[in-house]
Amino acid sequence: AGFKESGDEGRKREQELVNVAKKYGCRIIGPNCLGIIDTYSDLNVSFAPVMPGKGSIAFISQSGALISAVLDWSRKQKIGFSRIISMGNMADVSESELIEACAEDERTKVILFYVEGVKDGKEFINRVSKITTKKPVIAIKAGLTGSGSKAASSHTGSLAGMAEAYSAAFKKTGVLQVAHMEELFDLSLAFAYQPPIKGDRIAIITNAGGPAVIATDAVEKQGLKIAPLSEQTMKTLKENLPPAANTHNPVDVLGDATEQGYKIALDNVMKDNAVDGIVVILTPQTITRPLETAHVVVENANRYKKTVVTSFMGGVSVEVAIDFLRQSRIPNYEFPERAVRALRGMVDYAKIVQREKSQSTVQGIDREKATEIFESVKKSGVKNLTDFQAREIFEAYGVKGPKRYLAKDAMSAVEYANKIGYPVVAKIVSPDILHKTESGGVRINIMDASEMEKAFNDIITSVKNYLPSARIEGIEIQEMVKGIQEIIIGVKKDVQFGHLIMFGLGGIFVEALKDVTFGIVPVDREEASDMIKEIKSYKLLTGFRKLPEADIPSIVDTILRVSKLCEHFPEIKELDINPLIVKSKGNGVTMVDARIILE
Ligand SMILES: Nc1ncnc2c1ncn2[C@@H]1O[C@H](COP(=O)(O)OP(=O)(O)O)[C@@H](O)[C@H]1O
Numbered sequence: 063a064g065f066k067e068s069g070d071e072g073r074k075r076e077q078e079l080v081n082v083a084k085k086y087g088c089r090i091i092g093p094n095c096l097g098i099i100d101t102y103s104d105l106n107v108s109f110a111p112v113m114p115g116k117g118s119i120a121f122i123s124q125s126g127a128l129i130s131a132v133l134d135w136s137r138k139q140k141i142g143f144s145r146i147i148s149m150g151n152m153a154d155v156s157e158s159e160l161i162e163a164c165a166e167d168e169r170t171k172v173i174l175f176y177v178e179g180v181k182d183g184k185e186f187i188n189r190v191s192k193i194t195t196k197k198p199v200i201a202i203k204a205g206l207t208g209s210g211s212k213a214a215s216s217h218t219g220s221l222a223g224m225a226e227a228y229s230a231a232f233k234k235t236g237v238l239q240v241a242h243m244e245e246l247f248d249l250s251l252a253f254a255y256q257p258p259i260k261g262d263r264i265a266i267i268t269n270a271g272g273p274a275v276i277a278t279d280a281v282e283k284q285g286l287k288i289a290p291l292s293e294q295t296m297k298t299l300k301e302n303l304p305p306a307a308n309t310h311n312p313v314d315v316l317g318d319a320t321e322q323g324y325k326i327a328l329d330n331v332m333k334d335n336a337v338d339g340i341v342v343i344l345t346p347q348t349i350t351r352p353l354e355t356a357h358v359v360v361e362n363a364n365r366y367k368k369t370v371v372t373s374f375m376g377g378v379s380v381e382v383a384i385d386f387l388r389q390s391r392i393p394n395y396e397f398p399e400r401a402v403r404a405l406r407g408m409v410d411y412a413k414i415v416q417r418e419k420s421q422s423t424v425q426g427i428d429r430e431k432a433t434e435i436f437e438s439v440k441k442s443g444v445k446n447l448t449d450f451q452a453r454e455i456f457e458a459y460g461v462k463g464p465k466r467y468l469a470k471d472a473m474s475a476v477e478y479a480n481k482i483g484y485p486v487v488a489k490i491v492s493p494d495i496l497h498k499t500e501s502g503g504v505r506i507n508i509m510d511a512s513e514m515e516k517a518f519n520d521i522i523t524s525v526k527n528y529l530p531s532a533r534i535e536g537i538e539i540q541e542m543v544k545g546i547q548e549i550i551i552g553v554k555k556d557v558q559f560g561h562l563i564m565f566g567l568g569g570i571f572v573e574a575l576k577d578v579t580f581g582i583v584p585v586d587r588e589e590a591s592d593m594i595k596e597i598k599s600y601k602l603l604t605g606f607r608k609l610p611e612a613d614i615p616s617i618v619d620t621i622l623r624v625s626k627l628c629e630h631f632p633e634i635k636e637l638d639i640n641p642l643i644v645k646s647k648g649n650g651v652t653m654v655d656a657r658i659i660l661e
């Protein structure tokens with residue numbers, strides 16, 4: 063302690079330290095850290111009094127105190143580590159370098175990362191992305207709350223907090239993010255002990271009905287599949303297990319099974335090609351033989367080299383068996399849900415390894431036109447572009463707007479409305495009005511000339527009432543766009559990771575439910591398409607009840623265009639297209655409202 067974290071004096075002290083180190087060409091981990099441990103070289107340069115056991119887990123932590131607690135706990139749990147590193151203030155060596163160092167270490171199979179904040183977001187993404195395809199990195203980010211509690215708002219600026227930025231960064235980087243410390247270690251054991259899982263089809267073997275149901279529910283909840291066993295497997299099981307046994311997945315060897323029953327089940331289920339991962343559940347009944355059963359599990363796991371996790375439930379009577387499982391590198395979990403959650407982590411990781419970077423070129427971008435508009439806005443000293451200007455920028459980037467005209471008086475409004483064809487929409491155009499509806503500045507569904515004239519005058523009156531000082535440039539007449547859903551695509555520039563793109567359905571979905579997802583610029587086609595699938599209300603876009611299927615490729619395309627715009631203009635601080643109206647498949651999208659704020 064006594065460095066950067068303690069104020070200006072400390073900051074100076076820390077800089078001095080870095081300067082001295084630089085002068086002599088040495089690197090510094092910390093300061094304000096607990097130190098480092100490397101179990102295989104018997105190195106313990108830390109405040110930790112004891113050496114943890116050897117293992118395949120590297121633990122990098124921004125909290126030193128957490129390390130001491132984890133160390134103590136791990137000895138009781140008999141969990142081993144390859145390395146333990148306390149990051150401290152990262153005055154010199156960054157978290158990315160430490161992750162790299164652990165990735166290069168042959169003994170390390172999985173890297174755990176407790177993080178409060180990274181040193182350099184872009185560097186983190188660039189460097190750690192190269193690691194995650196080779197070794198799993200599991201992160202827990204502390205300090206996630208705070209952003210979600212903000213008042214309802216549909217602006218990306220208020221929805222995209224630090225938590226969202228980190229989650230998006232982890233996703234882009236291929237880092238598995240967990241929500242709890244318990245998950246962090248549950249997943250790490252599976253990665254440390256077991257071979258990688260090849261797919262998401264899970265088989266459950268059990269001697270009790272209830273826990274199997276719990277496991278089955280967990281499989282579904284985690285988005286995994288209950289493996290459909292082959293005819294051959296079920297036939298053999300039927301021939302060899304007692305008649306009352308369930309030979310479908312979950313396979314129930316019944317409460318009176320000894321290791322013999324488990325052996326038959328394991329042998330057949332594990333060699334079934336339709337099975338990627340296995341959860342073996344055991345509850346201690348009168349005739350159950352936990353240790354012998356553990357032996358059977360280990361033998362089969364070694365023979366078939368498929369991912370196996372266990373949940374030997376109970377306490378005293380399964381203790382020895384669990385010890386044996388652990389020594390034999392089978393991760394055991396107190397309850398089946400945790401076992402399934404660990405498998406889910408492995409499946410997620412398999413997807414990260416297989417993930418393809420897609421090429422994401424987009425046609426029809428007029429960067430010069432956008433530059434011109436931005437230049438003229440900057441010259442006038444304004445930071446907020448009007449809805450009108452913002453849409454011109456997006457149009458230059460190939461995002462289509464509605465047919466529209468700017469009317470200065472009621473007469474020309476009617477003229478334009480006739481030209482567009484009814485129904486039309488009328489909106490206030492004023493640099494002083496950010497929320498047009500709130501000011502009474504929007505009328506939709508205008509059906510004829512007389513309604514048009516009335517709408518024009520009404521809007522002027524309401525806006526003048528709402529904000530007497532508002533400068534009114536006119537009223538925009540737009541074609542009334544008919545679609546399936548209104549969506550929002552927004553951007554906020556994050557201090558660490560740069561532009562964060564948000565996607566969600568408009569209206570109550572974003573305001574009340576905050577059903578939105580995030581990606582980090584540059585977003586590629588694959589990522590954009592994942593962002594769309596990740597929202598909870600995704601179904602509403604795929605043809606739900608009477609709703610036709612929405613034009614999802616056009617949404618993907620729009621996200622890519624917004625991403626390109628942000629790449630080209632880093633000075634964009636925030637933007638929103640709200641709403642982008644999505645039509646049915648093949649009919650595209652239309653942006654009817656937009657805003658851009660510059661730094
Ligand atoms: N051209 C249009 N076609 C169809 N609906 C529109 C159109 N313009 C606006 N709307 C509807 O009116 C709402 C408010 O208009 P908008 O331009 O987004 O103003 P603001 O968000 O500033 O209040 C939109 O969310 C959308 O539901």
Ligand SMILES: [Mg+2]
Nearest residue numbers: 640641655656
């Ligand atoms: Mg709007």
